[in-house]
Amino acid sequence: MNGDVGLGGLQRDAGLRARIEDFLYLEADLLDEWRIEEWFALFAEGATYEVPPTGEADETDPATSLFYIADDYVRLRERVGRLTKKEAHSEFPRSRQRHMISNVRITGMNAGVADVTCNFVTYRAKRGVVDTYYGKHLYRIDCHAEPFRIKSKRSVLGMDMLYPGKLTIII
Amino acid sequence: MDTILTTPQMVVEDPQRHLFRVSRRAFTDPAVLEAERRNIFDHCWLYLGHSSEIANDCDFITRNVGGRELIFNRDRAGAVHAFLNTCPHRGAMVVREKKGNALSFRCFYHGWSFNVNGRFASRFDEGNYGKEHYGGGCADLAQVPRLESYRDFWFVNFDRNAMSLADYLAGAKEYIDLVADQAEAGMEIVGSGQQYVINANWKLLAENSIDAFHGFPVHSTYFDYLKNIGSLRMDSVGSEFTARGMTNLGNGHAVIEYASPWGRPIARWVPSWGEDKREQVERLRKNLIQRFGEERGLRIAEFSRNMLIFPNLVINDIMAITVRTFMPDAPDKMTVSAWALGARDEDHELRKLRLFNFLEFLGPGGFATPDDQEALENCQRGYRNLREAGWNDISKGMPRQGPPMNDDEEQMRCFWRQWRDRMGSVP
Numbered sequence A: 001m002n003g004d005v006g007l008g009g010l011q012r013d014a015g016l017r018a019r020i021e022d023f024l025y026l027e028a029d030l031l032d033e034w035r036i037e038e039w040f041a042l043f044a045e046g047a048t049y050e051v052p053p054t055g056e057a058d059e060t061d062p063a064t065s066l067f068y069i070a071d072d073y074v075r076l077r078e079r080v081g082r083l084t085k086k087e088a089h090s091e092f093p094r095s096r097q098r099h100m101i102s103n104v105r106i107t108g109m110n111a112g113v114a115d116v117t118c119n120f121v122t123y124r125a126k127r128g129v130v131d132t133y134y135g136k137h138l139y140r141i142d143c144h145a146e147p148f149r150i151k152s153k154r155s156v157l158g159m160d161m162l163y164p165g166k167l168t169i170i171i
Numbered sequence B: 001m002d003t004i005l006t007t008p009q010m011v012v013e014d015p016q017r018h019l020f021r022v023s024r025r026a027f028t029d030p031a032v033l034e035a036e037r038r039n040i041f042d043h044c045w046l047y048l049g050h051s052s053e054i055a056n057d058c059d060f061i062t063r064n065v066g067g068r069e070l071i072f073n074r075d076r077a078g079a080v081h082a083f084l085n086t087c088p089h090r091g092a093m094v095v096r097e098k099k100g101n102a103l104s105f106r107c108f109y110h111g112w113s114f115n116v117n118g119r120f121a122s123r124f125d126e127g128n129y130g131k132e133h134y135g136g137g138c139a140d141l142a143q144v145p146r147l148e149s150y151r152d153f154w155f156v157n158f159d160r161n162a163m164s165l166a167d168y169l170a171g172a173k174e175y176i177d178l179v180a181d182q183a184e185a186g187m188e189i190v191g192s193g194q195q196y197v198i199n200a201n202w203k204l205l206a207e208n209s210i211d212a213f214h215g216f217p218v219h220s221t222y223f224d225y226l227k228n229i230g231s232l233r234m235d236s237v238g239s240e241f242t243a244r245g246m247t248n249l250g251n252g253h254a255v256i257e258y259a260s261p262w263g264r265p266i267a268r269w270v271p272s273w274g275e276d277k278r279e280q281v282e283r284l285r286k287n288l289i290q291r292f293g294e295e296r297g298l299r300i301a302e303f304s305r306n307m308l309i310f311p312n313l314v315i316n317d318i319m320a321i322t323v324r325t326f327m328p329d330a331p332d333k334m335t336v337s338a339w340a341l342g343a344r345d346e347d348h349e350l351r352k353l354r355l356f357n358f359l360e361f362l363g364p365g366g367f368a369t370p371d372d373q374e375a376l377e378n379c380q381r382g383y384r385n386l387r388e389a390g391w392n393d394i395s396k397g398m399p400r401q402g403p404p405m406n407d408d409e410e411q412m413r414c415f416w417r418q419w420r421d422r423m424g425s426v427p
Helices: A007-032 A036-040 A073-083 B030-041 B165-169 B172-180 B202-209 B215-229 B275-302 B348-361 B369-385 B410-423
Strands: A043-051 A069-071 A096-110 A113-126 A129-142 A149-157 B011-014 B019-023 B046-050 B059-065 B068-074 B080-084 B099-101 B104-106 B113-115 B146-150 B153-157 B187-198 B245-250 B253-259 B303-309 B313-317 B321-330 B333-343 B391-393
Touching: A007 A036, A007 A096, A007 A113, A007 A129, A036 A073, A043 A073, A069 A073, A069 B348, A073 B215, B011 B410, B019 B410, B030 B321, B030 B410, B046 B059, B046 B068, B046 B187, B046 B321, B059 B321, B080 B146, B080 B153, B146 B165, B165 B172, B172 B245, B172 B253, B172 B303, B172 B313, B187 B321, B187 B348, B187 B369, B202 B303, B202 B313, B202 B321, B202 B333, B202 B369, B202 B410, B215 B348, B215 B369, B245 B410, B253 B410, B275 B303, B275 B348, B333 B348
Parallel strands: A043 A149
Antiparallel strands: A043 A069, A096 A113, A113 A129, A129 A149, B011 B019, B019 B391, B046 B153, B059 B068, B059 B099, B068 B080, B104 B113, B146 B153, B187 B333, B245 B253, B253 B303, B303 B313, B313 B321, B321 B333
């Protein structure tokens, strides 16, 4: 699927990419609106959500390298549950967020599961301080499912260190 | 107003009335930070890095310590150095990468080169520089005045006349041993560290890192998580080891020690790890008891310890081991560097557990550290009221008969007494 297709393939790609973009915009909207449990429902059972350390290769392994976030499905469920509680003090009162997605590309396709990359900028505002997170998301998205389901999401930060200090929201 | 609150001092202790107060100006005033740089960071031993980070000859890392830009490296013969990362020529930082391995350093500005032992290595044609230029070391990289280590933890001191590191660490050495002894093959920093900013005064993190009083109010969601996944075990094996409370280690250092509610990869199993890990962890535990005897072996395996080495090094041996240091950028801003420490020969699965244990609690994406940051930043914000509400209370446990409890505030009082003594008369 990487540029080895004729015009027909490109049109098919464009159609799929548009559907994937719609899906990613839906995801961003759920996060912007703090509909965090609905956001979690976009993940397939057994899915993972990760934020690797800054400045390391995209494929860094959380078993050997210290990640900021390396959630399996259970830890992700618990992260979401935690964020719904008032006692998650860093997000009480809740911050305001806005998720921007661009440069969406399908980089691979295997048995209906698409490898997708996109750039992101996420803003988080609280108590007069605006935090900016940017980088790229690496997704594996099951396109057979209706609606689509996320099998994995890895958010690779573009900054050289974590200036905002916290990663309490889903970027 | 209470007379205790009208003195010009910043730290006020009244043992008769069981009162200990710290002025909130200590957290907000730029003149205080300036005095801290001169009186504390220019004279105390400051953590630089761990031997494992420069394991091979010619390895180097660059690091900001005590407000300076430093090179921490091993030369061709394996000797460890700490250089001021500034070219003797015109001042540019000579090494610009975060880490690497190099046979020499070369300043990109005008090309002055240095061997990795710091010696000037360029040879310019005759006429460029006189003989004097090459002698006397004035063209060499400047060394940090003092560099010493204890059990693979390297420290620098910018005061040539400072006491030895061993004397400075005082009682903290025993607790570094409890970490360093966890593996026969030695310990190592795992992966790269975490670096992040907190918008709060650096002393707030010094206090918070050894504060057991805040544990349940601030971290209830973390304990909920442990409960939900089966990682909470309140039974302390070896009930003769009750909470050890708190120990004053001297020179402003202090530690709290307590029975762990969580699993420890070295070597306290919890059900969420599964039966297959149980045996493996039990073997580690037996090995510790074999090496150190029942009491010390179980102490290493079972107990958690939060230690502050004055002024700004934290070694917390809890559900994982974090080595954490932090420097003020401004009165209301600090940069934190935190690393995970593990056994050098650790089994792959246990290493994974250790890293997951770490990130579940610790760091910007954990279920606990961000709430600490929120507390610190809220304190800093609250200090805007200092003209009308100007004092922190650090008195908890002062009337207690017998040794202090780990959720008293005596460990913070140790910090503040040292801070007071080193600051002298504050502006």
